[in-house]
Amino acid sequence: MLMVYLRSVIRDESAVDDLFQEAMVVAWRRLDECDLDQPFGPWLRGIASRLVLAHYRKQKTAPVMLHEAVLQVVDRHFENINLLAGDTWDDKVAALRECIDALPERQKSVIGGRYFDDLSAAEVAERFELTMEACKKRLQRGRTMLAECLKTKGVLSASGAAS
The missing domain is CATH 1.10.10.10 (Winged helix-like DNA-binding domain superfamily/Winged helix DNA-binding domain)
Structure with missing residues (x-):
């Protein structure tokens, strides 16, 4: 689900792979900051979004924005994935x-x-x-x-x- 999110905001596949791995490691390092009683998807996507913004600042480019309705549909799919065993x-x-x-x-x-x-x-x-x-x-x-x-x-x- 994190890869889908990253691919929705970044087109460079190698950057997506790097940001995914970095987000997972940052999440691991910051595990004590996560409220495990809450869904972890939004928390993990929050970490990824900060890494994405840093990526764009480093590249000196602006992200391609998706239409809000598309983002809402994608977010619903993320939450459905969260419910899978x-x-x-x-x-x-x-x-x-x-x-x-x-x-x-x-x-x-x-x-x-x-x-x-x-x-x-x-x-x-x-x-x-x-x-x-x-x-x-x-x-x-x-x-x-x-x-x-x-x-x-x-x-x-x-x-x-x-x-």
């Missing part, structure tokens, strides 16, 4: 936790530094005595490994869309 916050968090734990140490350390310790890529590179390019490559490989793991757990479809 096996699509709970706990299911997704448990899958993400398992996937992070399964990462090789090289990727786990940079992912942890970037998303759990909230360091910039430059700070992660410095912490682990890596060149900036090596750090970016490890982050990219780590996010790719997380996506593949989440696909095997059914959190992502084979096309990369959230199940």
Whole structure:
């Protein structure tokens, strides 16, 4: 459902993939801020929307706006997906936790530094005595490994869309 949301506001498929993975990691890191008695979809989309705005600021472009009626229909579909069995916050968090734990140490350390310790890529590179390019490559490989793991757990479809 998060991929559908991201694809509705961003056309660049690689940016969608990156923002999805970053949103999931940010959500994991900020889990203590989430009221688990409330639906997690709107909370997760809120995180994603802030990442989307940051993406557009970085690209110095403006988002393509959808008609309000379309957004309402899409939001209703998101809420219906939330009601499906096996699509709970706990299911997704448990899958993400398992996937992070399964990462090789090289990727786990940079992912942890970037998303759990909230360091910039430059700070992660410095912490682990890596060149900036090596750090970016490890982050990219780590996010790719997380996506593949989440696909095997059914959190992502084979096309990369959230199940």
